[in-house]
Amino acid sequence: MKPLLQIALDHTDLVSALDTVHRVKDYVDVVECGTILCFCEGIKTVSVIKTLCPEKIVVCDLKCCDAGEILAKQAFSAGAKWMTVVCAAPLATMITTKKIADSYQGEIQIELFGNWTFEDAKEWVKNGITQAIYHRGRDAQAAGQGWSQSDLDKMKRLSDLGIGLSVTGGITPESISTFKDINVKVFIAGRALSAAADPKKAATQFREQIDKYWD
Numbered sequence: 001m002k003p004l005l006q007i008a009l010d011h012t013d014l015v016s017a018l019d020t021v022h023r024v025k026d027y028v029d030v031v032e033c034g035t036i037l038c039f040c041e042g043i044k045t046v047s048v049i050k051t052l053c054p055e056k057i058v059v060c061d062l063k064c065c066d067a068g069e070i071l072a073k074q075a076f077s078a079g080a081k082w083m084t085v086v087c088a089a090p091l092a093t094m095i096t097t098k099k100i101a102d103s104y105q106g107e108i109q110i111e112l113f114g115n116w117t118f119e120d121a122k123e124w125v126k127n128g129i130t131q132a133i134y135h136r137g138r139d140a141q142a143a144g145q146g147w148s149q150s151d152l153d154k155m156k157r158l159s160d161l162g163i164g165l166s167v168t169g170g171i172t173p174e175s176i177s178t179f180k181d182i183n184v185k186v187f188i189a190g191r192a193l194s195a196a197a198d199p200k201k202a203a204t205q206f207r208e209q210i211d212k213y214w215d
């Protein structure tokens with residue numbers, strides 16, 4: 001399947017986030033209430049975004065690491081379809097969060113930051129978790145971390161386990177080709193869309209690159 005395009009709203013205030021939503025919502029498939037936005041403006045942003053984009057998949061990027069039941073109820077009852085749980089969370093948190101997601105016909109996504117293993121990934125799959133986000137962290141990127149062959153190999157192995165993979169972390173239209181041999185479910189772009197002088201044009205450039213490399 002052709003990768004979807006997701007906008008990550010990492011604004012520190014809701015007004016600016018909504019401005020970006022109005023500019024790009026017709027050109028993306030998925031709208032994410034980013035970790036930064038959720039921290040700064042609260043989980044209410046999810047219901048505001050869902051009201052503005054009823055036909056889009058809305059993601060609540062909480063990067064949950066504990067209290068999965070309470071946080072998942074908040075996210076999914078507000079209208080999220082997907083919610084993130086960080087890979088360092090205990091398996092118990094993932095299982096509890098998934099149970100709430102299931103009750104809302106939603107899904108959880110495991111955010112792959114820092115330390116995780118393929119044994120962990122097999123446990124996630126065994127417990128019915130179907131999505132993960134391969135993430136080059138914002139801070140790691142700022143410190144000079146690029147995308148390596150090792151990243152691509154890990155993506156392939158995760159994909160082979162049956163995990164639907166989102167890829168994120170400073171993604172630009174120019175970097176899409178790096179992942180052309182990977183079975184990417186979603187490309188997540190934040191700053192490349194929201195900070196673009198013309199976000200619609202930027203979204204179109206992402207689409208052109210996706211169309212070029214995936215049938």
Ligand code: 5RP
Pocket residue numbers: 008009010034035061136137138168169170171188189190191192
């Ligand atoms: C940060 C995130 C961001 O939403 C994600 O990395 C996309 O943002 P950008 O394209 O600006 O890097 O989850 O933790």
